[in-house]
Amino acid sequence: MTQSSTIVALSSGALPSGVAVIRLSGPRAFPAVAALVGDLPPPRHLTLRSLTAPESGQPLDTGLIAIFPAPHSFTGEDCAELQVHGSPAGVKAILTALTAFEGIALAGPGDFTRRAFENGKLDLVAIEGLGDLLAAETETQRRQALARLDGQLSEQIILWRVLLLDARAEIEARLDFSDEDDVPFELPAHFVSDLELLQAALAESLAGYERGRIAREGFRIVLAGAPNAGKSSLLNRLAGSDLAIVTAEAGTTRDTKDVSIDLGGQLVTLTDTAGLRDTDSLAEAEGVRRARKAMHAADLVLWLSAPDAVSDPDADQSAAPIWRIATKADLGPPAQEAQFSVSTQTGEGLEPLLNALKTHIEARLGPSEPSLVSHMRDKAALEAAIAAIGTALARLDQPELCAEDLRRAADGLAGLIGLMDSEAVLDRLFAGFCIGK
Incomplete structure (x- = not known):
């Protein structure tokens, strides 16, 4: 075609x-x-x-x-x-x-x-925003995607790129036209401070990546613990549906199961996992491996323990925060100290747990609108630009290499929005100096 x-x-x-x-x-x-x-x-x-x-x-x-x-x-x-x-x-x-x-x-x-x-109607960042908008399930995701589609992030990226092109033009003018009387040899006094301010602005935007990623992908909560600790029952109760199989037999869950819920306008992905224990079953052992992998990728782990659980494995298997949840409160006191005590049969303790989860997620997202830096591509481009500016600042005494570092930073940002123009730096250069007279 x-x-x-x-x-x-x-x-x-x-x-x-x-x-x-x-x-x-x-x-x-x-x-x-x-x-x-x-x-x-x-x-x-x-x-x-x-x-x-x-x-x-x-x-x-x-x-x-x-x-x-x-x-x-x-x-x-x-x-x-x-x-x-x-x-x-x-x-x-x-x-x-x-x-x-x-x-x-x-x-x-x-x-x-x-x-x-x-045809220049949308850039790559706006296109990603359009895709996010079509997939939005919550109000937070809708606002974030619409802002990205409307060009709020693209406008900022274009401004950053223009500043980098200006800085590169300053250097290249002195390299190529140092014999011209109207082109001073020394870089402007504000050159270094301007680059440092730009680097700080990029770093500030990059710092919001996790907030943006959580808003776009959802906050990942993993339910973990021993077999028969009540993980599937809690998943079903929080999701409001019998999505996971629940039996009195330990080891029923052999794989991870994801369920998405809307919690206070924020997408939350709940992951049910296999009970953690030593086993000779190859299928169950694979389930345990996947459970540990899910815990490492989680934003929060709810570690469940129950009075009738078959074992009590160590909970130190995740870099994410771990909340200890005592389940099956209707059967008796918790087997160990816990932050929350719940019963999926009676509903006891579920509302305080949900309220605490909402507060925790809101604290992770911050009080402002979700960050527009939310894709891995955004993160990689900003990290590369920050590193390139840092290298440029360290090589001011080598202007050719410094200019190349600034080119790499600008091209990385240009690639983020799908804009790549090798003549752009020349346009900026001739607009700023009396060259070609």
């Missing part, structure tokens, strides 16, 4: 549904829609039209039609949207009629968004 081709796809999700939205993008979009509906409506106006198969003249459906001429569309190309009835047969008939035209093909995953990027 070439960029000059036209793509079409169902954009509104699974059928059947009340309404189905069919989207087209490309140079053949308007002629193809006109062949089905007759006269096209005015741009960006929903208009009721009857759709007819061009070859047979058979009616296909009746729906609302909208066209979006380039470049004022999502993809930057001519786009059209057909809002029709969400009938599987009806949608299939319309797609068949549209793809019968030469130069029109079914779109693949992400093809519309890819064209939006290639």
Whole structure:
């Protein structure tokens, strides 16, 4: 499929549904829609039209039609949207009629968004924000994704990159044009302090990565402990559904099981794990290995112990904070000292536990809006830029190497938003100095 081709796809999700939205993008979009509906409506106006198969003249459906001429569309190309009835047969008939035209093909995953990027309508950070928005399950995730999609992080990255280009231009001007009378040899007095302030700003944004990651991916809570400690029962009670098998037999859970819940507007992923104990069973031993792995990746571990648990293994298996939870409080006093005592049978202690979890998560996220630095790609680019600036500051007496360090920092940030322009530094340089006179 070439960029000059036209793509079409169902954009509104699974059928059947009340309404189905069919989207087209490309140079053949308007002629193809006109062949089905007759006269096209005015741009960006929903208009009721009857759709007819061009070859047979058979009616296909009746729906609302909208066209979006380039470049004022999502993809930057001519786009059209057909809002029709969400009938599987009806949608299939319309797609068949549209793809019968030469130069029109079914779109693949992400093809519309890819064209939006290639035509400069969205950068990579905004595209990630769009993906996060589509996957958002909680209010916190929605706000974070929408801010990223709206370009708040991209604008900051562009500003950082401009400052790096300015700094590099200062050095290269003195390397290439040191014989010019209007180009001073010494770097400006504020050069070092400006780079240090930029490095500090990058570090401050990087420091919010964990908060942003938790908001986007969810806060990971692992339920761990001995076999028959009540992990699956607590998972079911917190999730409000019988998702995990619960029996009186120890060792029922052999694998990790993730369940997502909305806790005070924050996505929380609860992970049920196999009971930790020495075992000769290969299947159970693999479950124990996976349980320990989950604990190491957790944001918080709830270590459960029960009066009738078959063993009491050591809880020191995680770098994350560990809360000790005494379960099965209805059977008697806890077997050991615990921060919380709960019963999934009576509900005792569950509300204080949930309130404590909400408070703990809010403290981890902080009082402000979620950090927009939330993807591993963000983290890697910022770390690389901070390191490159640090190296540049250490090599001010070697201007060629210093300029190369600043180039690497700027290019790393440019790659983060999908912008890479080798001529940009020259543009900045000629704008700032009287060169080429």
